[in-house]
Amino acid sequence: MSNRFVVILAAGQGTRMKSKLYKVLHPVCGKPMVQHVVDNVSQLGLQKVVTIVGHGAEKVKNQLGEQSEFALQAEQLGTAHAVLQAKDLLFAEEGTTLVICGDTPLITAETIEALLKHHEQIEAKVTVLTAYIDEPAGYGRVVRNSEGHVEKIVEHKDASEEELRIQEINTGTYCFDNKMLFDALSKVSNENAQGEFYLPDVIEILKNEGYIVSAYQTKSFEETLGVNDRVALSQAEQLMKRRINRKHMVNGVTIIDPESTYISADAVIGNDTVLYPGTVIEGKTVIGSDCVIGPHTTMKDSEVGNNTTIRQSVVHDSKIGNDVAIGPFAHIRPASVIGDEVRVGNFVEIKKSVFGTGSKASHLSYIGDAEVGSNVNLGCGSITVNYDGKNKFKTVIEDGAFVGCNSNLVAPVTVGKNAYVAAGSTITEDVPENALSIARARQTNKEQYVGQLNNKKNS
Structure with missing residues (x-):
């Protein structure tokens, strides 16, 4: 396994959120989106985590603390420009760099590990994480050649009729050979309608230089959901809630009504504990075995022993x-x-x-x-x-x-x-x-x- 690094894109303000709180700090199941991303990638044996900050930089830094190093994108000029801000921290390194967005809280460590292993096993220079979706409108399509490698990534607005029928989409998560990434970033142009530097252009540059562009398709499109507005935020909340509740039920916790029960991602609950409807468990709460919690009970950052009942x-x-x-x-x-x-x-x-x-x-x-x-x-x-x-x-x-x-x-x-x-x-x-x-x-x-x-x- 080669050295592994990650660049987390977290500089955008997120104007579509229409909020004073910076986008990546909006919580999903009680934890800021960017914290979910950092916690997940931190399970992968990384040598360095670099978070690109811009709007709300100090608040993002305070949230992540020593879990990450930081690079400032003072002016938001596109995703390629954002990654380029990590050059001083990563340019000299040998290995694989994962680039992931800070507004993708649902992506799991297991999926990221599978992407990295695929990239490393075939010795690719760049690998795109893709997903299959029934209704791909608005997403960039992944066009593969006869050998299954990526021929190109085409945006929805630029796609032909044939390309619009493709249901494999670009999720915006990538693996790169680190040295080739920063070499290619220096060649990216902003000659486009928005006048910005886009990361997918790196893929085109490497392909034109004769390198194979690989793709790894995740089985779950839901994991790749990017949160850009309050509608997507509520979708992410529901998906995360169901994932967390299912994990606890599989581990022996009885949840009477999972749809009305909210459990934080960091909570620990012992087996044979029963959670009644309306229960909200926040923060790093630890609950023992054989407890009864609820209905309509709220707990935060607390510790509970065994055989305890807390109602309303x-x-x-x-x-x-x-x-x-x-x-x-x-x-x-x-x-x-x-x-x-x-x-x-x-x-x-x-x-x-x-x-x-x-x-x-x-x-x-x-x-x-x-x-x-x-x-x-x-x-x-x-x-x-x-x-x-x-x-x-x-x-x-x-x-x-x-x-x-x-x-x-x-x-x-x-x-x-x-x-x-x-x-x-x-x-x-x-x-x-x-x-x-x-x-x-x-x-x-x-x-x-x-x-x-x-x-x-x-x-």
């Missing part, structure tokens, strides 16, 4: 243990750690807190900036009062404590081990271990008050 709730940037029951209508906000065998019920919100093994907040509670021990019970309406309008403060509730309904714990405050807080209390001082704390006004009954009040109204 939202979980972000948090860690949840084994045998936990959450929901319905709970909100686990970022930086929360939920221990094993915990119960978090309806309308409970937890933020930046540790919630210990076996503890319960069954309904209508807010736990923020807190450290809750094991086997703690928080009654209905329990609140950690963590914010004074300027600063946040911590509440500590130690193992075995029982906090009665409608209690306010005004931080900073500690409730000791096995302590009790009476219902309706507002706690402003620490509660000692094994103590009962009552912090509420003594009840006063004013007899016959209603009658006296009515007499005053009538007088």
Whole structure:
């Protein structure tokens, strides 16, 4: 296997998207299109990845970070001109260079590997990735000679009647001998209606110099879909969603309604977990085995253990243990750690807190900036009062404590081990271990008050 390099074309603004966000940064199943491309090609043992940036260059660089080197196309003058910007980074290299567009998120590492192997095995100087399509209108046609090599690539508008009947199209992905690529790029002309330098002209130049132009036809046209507008973006989203869902189902995950279930490309889900309709799993979420998620649950960048149920709730940037029951209508906000065998019920919100093994907040509670021990019970309406309008403060509730309904714990405050807080209390001082704390006004009954009040109204 020769050295391998890749040039990713990601400089265009994408005016047809009609968006402030640069085209290649539009997400498909939660991940920017160009990130999909980089992640896929990074599986191929490449010596160098070069991304051509232009519009939104800094944002693209921030997205890809150290996964790629970058070359700037300050003025967009065509695809050949874009690849030429990588000359300083690649010109001296020996090997094969893959050129691929940053708006093709569906193309798989397997297809790219097959293209590269075909190119290397026949020792081609250039190989075009092609696809068969029933309705090829608008695509460049691949015209082959009697030996099956590429005779030419003709654009739809320039094709003859016979050529228009060809259903093999150019996908815009190519393999080149690296040195010959940059030599030919210097010979590309912009003498065309658009005044731009086009990469397919390199193919014509190499063919005229006597080199064979090979083609590798992928079995899936869908993989080669380029996203140029919101319609194509929605198509890519649906295709990617189905691919991801199918992968998880094949691996032992039950998805009740795949059409209404969204899973990010980076999510990991254990076998025998069940996803109900309306579930959205985003980012690098990891879910264990034998879980029940949904219906209508959203999770992002979180970790969930085994045998846990999360129904009609939202979980972000948090860690949840084994045998936990959450929901319905709970909100686990970022930086929360939920221990094993915990119960978090309806309308409970937890933020930046540790919630210990076996503890319960069954309904209508807010736990923020807190450290809750094991086997703690928080009654209905329990609140950690963590914010004074300027600063946040911590509440500590130690193992075995029982906090009665409608209690306010005004931080900073500690409730000791096995302590009790009476219902309706507002706690402003620490509660000692094994103590009962009552912090509420003594009840006063004013007899016959209603009658006296009515007499005053009538007088």
